[in-house]
Amino acid sequence: MLSIKCFIVVVILQYISQMTYSQPSVNYFRKDYKYIEETKSFYKIHTLHRTWQDANEKCAMEGAMLFYPDDDDEMNAVLSYWNKTQPFAIVFIGISTPNVRQVFETVDGLPINEVYNRWGPGEPNEAKNDNGCVILRRDGTLNDDHCESHYPFICKKTLSSLEWNTLCDIPYTGYEYVQKLGRCYKFHSTPMNWTDAYAACYTEQSYLAVINSQDEADYLVNLTNKTPKDKVEGNFLRGAVHLGFQFKKNRWQTVVRNMPLSDSGYNNWGGAQPDGKGEKKCGSMFYNGHLNDIHCDQKLFFICEHEIALLRNSIIQRFGDSKDRQVFTTAKSLAGM
Numbered sequence: 001m002l003s004i005k006c007f008i009v010v011v012i013l014q015y016i017s018q019m020t021y022s023q024p025s026v027n028y029f030r031k032d033y034k035y036i037e038e039t040k041s042f043y044k045i046h047t048l049h050r051t052w053q054d055a056n057e058k059c060a061m062e063g064a065m066l067f068y069p070d071d072d073d074e075m076n077a078v079l080s081y082w083n084k085t086q087p088f089a090i091v092f093i094g095i096s097t098p099n100v101r102q103v104f105e106t107v108d109g110l111p112i113n114e115v116y117n118r119w120g121p122g123e124p125n126e127a128k129n130d131n132g133c134v135i136l137r138r139d140g141t142l143n144d145d146h147c148e149s150h151y152p153f154i155c156k157k158t159l160s161s162l163e164w165n166t167l168c169d170i171p172y173t174g175y176e177y178v179q180k181l182g183r184c185y186k187f188h189s190t191p192m193n194w195t196d197a198y199a200a201c202y203t204e205q206s207y208l209a210v211i212n213s214q215d216e217a218d219y220l221v222n223l224t225n226k227t228p229k230d231k232v233e234g235n236f237l238r239g240a241v242h243l244g245f246q247f248k249k250n251r252w253q254t255v256v257r258n259m260p261l262s263d264s265g266y267n268n269w270g271g272a273q274p275d276g277k278g279e280k281k282c283g284s285m286f287y288n289g290h291l292n293d294i295h296c297d298q299k300l301f302f303i304c305e306h307e308i309a310l311l312r313n314s315i316i317q318r319f320g321d322s323k324d325r326q327v328f329t330t331a332k333s334l335a336g337m
């Protein structure tokens, strides 16, 4: 009886994964992005005000791009969504003067005259010094503004640029599925401090990796060894990577469910570590797999870990009608879950 159940579940799962492969037109990127059919793209309006540079980086971290309108049609489609959902009057868009004053280019390198470019009356005017970044007003006009101003912004992901990582069930191809561990991992070779690394993993719907077994430690060592990183320049600490544990409430605990590190299944500190006497409050791993405490402002490489939901939450969202939900419910009850 059990094997029949398993067989049926396998068949259903195969059916689901075939849908994933065979339907590139499924319109799902992330839960927080809205798909607009006219432009075949996904958009997220970020309400937190940021500088232009921070907005640009935030979109890139989400695997998207700081939005600018391609043409009138996209302008109208996005403006109408914005009008319906948000009250603010201005957003930063993905147009700036990265090279030369007054030479406006999109974040993907197009001259502004090849995209939507209806300036407001008298604009651009460099009214403040260093007016290198472009804002869009609700009336559809553009204005040059100070890049260090803070405004909301919109991130955009085109459907055609979407690559679904089927095994990891996320829209990020940098994650490697490890069958033995049933998890996915990504080595980030842009060094960050622990806090920023934590946020970067979170942005990719993941978390700073937590080691729960010797096998997992071995894999992370292998992943670290095989990632090319010798040529990465800059001021950061080499020899260790940030991981998901920290010193909090007088003990070392993991970022997943705040579990004491000693209960996590892997507690193998490097020789004489931790040596910070509680002053170094963030967790890292030497390249050889041994744990190390570190100052949280120290920049290191880091590894994100992605847990794959057993019956794939995002597929329910991607194929969100009730028929598919039924398939899942059936599969779940057959599997006795």
Ligand SMILES: *[C@@H]1O[C@H](CO)[C@@H](O)[C@H](O)[C@H]1NC(C)=O
Pocket: 076, 077, 079, 080, 083, 138, 139
């Ligand atoms: C959005 O609202 C502004 C004013 O609040 C209006 O000028 C504009 O036409 C509206 N655009 C769309 C596409 O709804």
Ligand SMILES: *[C@@H]1O[C@H](CO)[C@@H](O)[C@H](O)[C@H]1NC(C)=O
Pocket: 215, 216, 218, 219, 222
């Ligand atoms: C790590 O790499 C070694 C040698 O390449 C290999 O034998 C081992 O199976 C790998 N371990 C994991 C967990 O990937």
Ligand SMILES: *[C@@H]1O[C@H](CO)[C@@H](O)[C@H](O)[C@H]1NC(C)=O
Pocket: 193, 194, 195, 196, 296, 297, 298
């Ligand atoms: C991490 O770096 C960011 C800037 O990227 C900074 O704002 C933040 O204060 C730093 N955090 C720590 C703990 O050093």
Ligand SMILES: [Ca+2]
Pocket: 123, 124, 125, 126, 127, 131, 143, 144, 145
């Ligand atoms: Ca201006």
